[in-house]
Amino acid sequence: MGQWLSWVKSNENEILKILDDLASKAVETSEALVEYLNDLGNLEKMEKIRRLESEGDEYTREIFAELNKTFITPLDREDMQRIASKIDDVIDFIDGIAARLYSYKIETPPAFTKDMIEELSKATKEVQYMVSKLRRMKNPQDMINHCRNTSDIEHKVDDLYRDAIRELFESNDAIHIIKLKDIYESIETASDRCVDVADVVEDIVLKYT
Template identity: 70%
Template sequence: MVQFFSWVKSNEKELLTILENLAKKAVEASDAVLELMDDPTNKDKIAHISEIETEADVLTRDIFSELNKTFITPLDREDMQRVASKIDDIIDFMDGIGARFASYKITKSPPHTKQMAEELAKATREVEYMVGKLGNVKNPKLMIEHCRNTSVIEHVIDDLYRLAISELFESNDPIKIIKLKDIYETMETASDRCVDVADVVEDIVLKYT
């Protein structure tokens, strides 16, 4: 068994707990986006995504605050900051999807967005799994497999993005192109941020095992 610092104190464990809670918010946000795809005009669903983003911002600030107060951290301070920042980015882009649905007055989910949202939900669950195991990595190889899973999901979303853009540019409606291209790009970028988290986690696993 490979264990990260068995001597971690309670306040250091609290850092990992806050990080885990932030990862859970990413899952909540992706699930809320997926629900929005079936009911894109629902203002309550859009508001819910925004609420999750606000809660995530509080957790991110808490992590940085605790890192500044804690002398000995369970993992490298910079690594923890990077993980927190990238998860916060994921949630920001999820909120951006909802905001764009609202501002562009989307009444029907654009082609391929539900599939992209389904894949984003899978990606955030990979993030949640990886972050939840950071305090005690029993199987480094399995952890790295989950990191790579995130990249596989990102490739699926990239393929959907390229297909969506290709079909979109067959349209002669420039306003539609501008709106939907922005939505597609926001969803694709959210998946990139999931991979960013996986890359940092893989670096941590390789560093400490």
């Protein structure tokens, strides 16, 4: 644990604070997507997601700017960059899901999307929890458990995705298939990126404890 404390005591607190803000922004964006799915005709709710995505981009730029002027070992820098990039990806994919729902003129939530997006929102909350604990990690096993929770959620999303695709291909409407397959894939990919964050966090926990 001593090595972990010395790492945090240097000057990464600002980076970890912004990283925490970015993870919170992912939660906020996923919850905004749940709200939009329940009111697909509401342009304001769609635009809220776009605004949150821009705010997430700003946090990501801040993290990279801080990393560029802060001396930490290349591996530590790489860990932080990976976490920031993957959380930014999650937010970008959520924005992309909303954009697709809008562009494809989807008026009612397609089958499976509500369950998939609710699971995705749970995954962003797991990510936010893990990132918030990086500054003061008192219970490494708790962190590992939350990493595993994220993987369990991703497996649920995968199962829903497979069921959604199987049902989708019972349709004979090629355009309908293309649109919904694109939406389902975006949700599934966003969930995968949450697991990517969990994998980096688990590596950090094992390395510094």
